[in-house]
Structures are given as structure tokens and as C-alpha cells.
Amino acid sequence: MQDHKITLFHANWSFCSQMVRVALFELNIKFDERHIKLCDQYAEGENLDKNFLDINPLATVPVIKINNEVIVNSTTIIEEINKRFQSNLCIEEDDSVKSFVKQTTITEGDKFASTIGTIIPVFSAPLIEFMIRKLPLKSIIKIFMKHPRKDRKMIFLSMYFFGVAKKFPNIAIKKFVDELIKFEELLNEDNTYFYNEFSHIDINMMCVFNRLEDLKLSEVITTNKTPLLQRYWKNLQKRDSYKKGILNYYTSKEHKVIKDFYNDAPSPFLKPILVELAQRN
Ligand SMILES: N[C@@H](CCC(=O)N[C@@H](CS)C(=O)NCC(=O)O)C(=O)O
Missing domain, CATH: 3.40.30.10 (Glutaredoxin)
Structure with missing residues (x-):
């Protein structure tokens, strides 16, 4: 019990x-x-x-x-x-552990596109805009009247009225590639996970990689620049919690949005990311 x-x-x-x-x-x-x-x-x-x-x-x-x-x-x-629940999911947190956990999620106060966690919403922005522009005007008025966060309210309204987000991901490409290389270098040949045991940062990275799949960008970790990241993602996908906590929550709505948005074409940002990656030693 x-x-x-x-x-x-x-x-x-x-x-x-x-x-x-x-x-x-x-x-x-x-x-x-x-x-x-x-x-x-x-x-x-x-x-x-x-x-x-x-x-x-x-x-x-x-x-x-x-x-x-x-x-x-x-x-x-x-x-x-x-x-x-006295578990070991959050391993003893020294400053570096804490900092990796923070860098891999949407940490309040971190600027957009400054970490791998805050790059994800920037890369997702065109897809979010696509959904927002399908909302009825009364929902936009509700956002205008009721959203308590000024920054988000302004972004959502600009997306609806001006369609500003199509190129947002471009500002994050260089930093994203820096982050991929950094995490590749942090991984260890012998580890299945980021540290020896599955822990908090692995949860965050599982969600980062999964979102790259949604955004049709997962190919970015399949080049010879990031073999350890690629293996790491495969290991994370094998966890039961990936299916139970992430995959099982997709409904026809999310699948349809992805299908309608990409129309079976690749992400327009895939190539620029691969080009940037290819230039790195
Ligand atoms: N730092 C917060 C971020 C939470 C957050 O931004 N949640 C998004 C969904 S991932 C949300 O609720 N968005 C709705 C909105 O801003 O209107 C956390 O880690 O929980």
C-alpha cells in the first residue's frame, strides 16, 4: 500500500x-x-x-x-x-549533477536556446504556431485576457496574428550542435546511461530525444559525430517507462498534427543542422 x-x-x-x-x-x-x-x-x-x-x-x-x-x-x-518515496532516481547531487539536470529541461529563468532543454521549445515553436493558428479567435482572446505570463502571452499572440515562429529554430542551430557535441563528449563508452545507474538526467534526455523524433530531427544523432548519443538514446528507449510515460500518451490528435504539419516531408531544419555538425571536428 x-x-x-x-x-x-x-x-x-x-x-x-x-x-x-x-x-x-x-x-x-x-x-x-x-x-x-x-x-x-x-x-x-x-x-x-x-x-x-x-x-x-x-x-x-x-x-x-x-x-x-x-x-x-x-x-x-x-x-x-x-x-x-526514498528512491535513488536523483543521485547525490553535487553541483555538476544539478547543473546537468537543469540544462536538460525548461528551467525557469534560463534564456531560450541557452541550453539543450530550452532549445527544445525553440525548435518546437513552428509546430506550436501551427496549432495556435488553428484555434478559434475566442481562444486567443482568452489567452489575451487570462494568461498570467506576459512573455508567453506575447509569443502566443504574435504566433496567431503574425506567424512569427517559422524561422525561430535557425537561432538555435549552432548552440544545439555545440550541445550535441558536448553531451557526446560527456558520455562514457562503458555506461548504459549518463551515470552508471538510470537517474533524473536520463529522464530529461529521454524527453529531449523523444521530442526530436516528433520534430523529425532525430537523424541528427545518427551521424559518425555522435555514436555514443545514438547508443544512449537506444538504451533509453528500452525502458518500460518510455512506453508507459511517453508513447502511451500520444493520441490521434498529436499524430494528426505531426502528419498535417510535415506532410511527410523532412524538417527544413534537418539539413542545416547536419551541415553545421559536419563542420565540427
Ligand atoms: N519549468 C516548468 C515549465 C513548465 C511549462 O512550461 N509547461 C508547459 C508545457 S511543457 C506549459 O504548461 N505550457 C502552457 C502555457 O504556458 O500556457 C516545469 O519544469 O514544469
């Missing part, structure tokens, strides 16, 4: 929700779930409704309730469940 009652507020296709779900499945924790229809994907924009804002005034998922305590922010959530 599990002592704590856990409720997860999350979204199927949210990068940070994926991280928390993987952690929950890794630790075999039972949880109730409430799917929140995010304002950049669904007309309902449930993250802007009063009942959700009462839980998280920042309007973001994931959020977890442990008994009656609310915890926001995926990194904090994973650290908290690790502590309360």
Missing part, C-alpha cells in the same frame, strides 16, 4: 509532463491524473481556467498534489517524489 495519495495535473504532449510521468512509472508510483487541455493546443485552454489557476497561478503543467500539498515545476516534483 502506498502511503501518499498522488494526483498529477498534466498534458499528453507536454515536455515537462512527460518527465514527471516517466519518473512516476520508474518508481512504480500509483497516481490519479487530470489531463489539462493547454491553451496553445486546445480551444478549451483549461490551464487558464480559474480552477487550474487556483492550483498553479503560473498556468503551467505539470503540477502534482501529494496528499493535499501542491508542488509545481517538473524538476522540483521529481526531486520531491524521489525524497518521499
Whole structure:
């Protein structure tokens, strides 16, 4: 019997929700779930409704309730469940471990495209814009009236009215290649995971690699520049938690968006990334 009652507020296709779900499945924790229809994907924009804002005034998922305590922010959530369920998912954190965990997710306060974690939303921007531009005007008005985060509100509105995001990924290509090379060099021939045992950073990297698949960019780790990253991703895909926490949450909606957006063509950013990668020693 599990002592704590856990409720997860999350979204199927949210990068940070994926991280928390993987952690929950890794630790075999039972949880109730409430799917929140995010304002950049669904007309309902449930993250802007009063009942959700009462839980998280920042309007973001994931959020977890442990008994009656609310915890926001995926990194904090994973650290908290690790502590309360006395697991070893978060290994002894010296500064470098902490820093790698932070660099591989959307850490509040980090500038967009400054880390591999914050490059992911920049690369996802054209796809998000595609979804936003399909929303009815009343959903955009809801974002304008109710979104508590000025920065996001402005981005979402600019996407809807001006279609600004098509070229966003270009600003992140060089840094992305720097990060790929850096992580390749950090990996160890003998390790199945980033460290010896599967841990928090592996969850984050699993979600990064998975998002590259969605964005039709996963080929970037298949060149001779990053053989260890390629092997690492294969190892991560073998975890049960990858299927349970990520793949099982895709619905026909996400598959359809990807299909409609790419129309079976490759990502326009694949080639520039491969060219940049080829220039590195
Ligand atoms: N640092 C936060 C970031 C959370 C976040 O940005 N969540 C996105 C989904 S991945 C979200 O809720 N977006 C909806 C919005 O901003 O309106 C975390 O790690 O949980």
C-alpha cells in the first residue's frame, strides 16, 4: 500500500509532463491524473481556467498534489517524489549533477536556446504556431485576457496574428550542435546511461530525444559525430517507462498534427543542422 495519495495535473504532449510521468512509472508510483487541455493546443485552454489557476497561478503543467500539498515545476516534483518515496532516481547531487539536470529541461529563468532543454521549445515553436493558428479567435482572446505570463502571452499572440515562429529554430542551430557535441563528449563508452545507474538526467534526455523524433530531427544523432548519443538514446528507449510515460500518451490528435504539419516531408531544419555538425571536428 502506498502511503501518499498522488494526483498529477498534466498534458499528453507536454515536455515537462512527460518527465514527471516517466519518473512516476520508474518508481512504480500509483497516481490519479487530470489531463489539462493547454491553451496553445486546445480551444478549451483549461490551464487558464480559474480552477487550474487556483492550483498553479503560473498556468503551467505539470503540477502534482501529494496528499493535499501542491508542488509545481517538473524538476522540483521529481526531486520531491524521489525524497518521499526514498528512491535513488536523483543521485547525490553535487553541483555538476544539478547543473546537468537543469540544462536538460525548461528551467525557469534560463534564456531560450541557452541550453539543450530550452532549445527544445525553440525548435518546437513552428509546430506550436501551427496549432495556435488553428484555434478559434475566442481562444486567443482568452489567452489575451487570462494568461498570467506576459512573455508567453506575447509569443502566443504574435504566433496567431503574425506567424512569427517559422524561422525561430535557425537561432538555435549552432548552440544545439555545440550541445550535441558536448553531451557526446560527456558520455562514457562503458555506461548504459549518463551515470552508471538510470537517474533524473536520463529522464530529461529521454524527453529531449523523444521530442526530436516528433520534430523529425532525430537523424541528427545518427551521424559518425555522435555514436555514443545514438547508443544512449537506444538504451533509453528500452525502458518500460518510455512506453508507459511517453508513447502511451500520444493520441490521434498529436499524430494528426505531426502528419498535417510535415506532410511527410523532412524538417527544413534537418539539413542545416547536419551541415553545421559536419563542420565540427
Ligand atoms: N519549468 C516548468 C515549465 C513548465 C511549462 O512550461 N509547461 C508547459 C508545457 S511543457 C506549459 O504548461 N505550457 C502552457 C502555457 O504556458 O500556457 C516545469 O519544469 O514544469
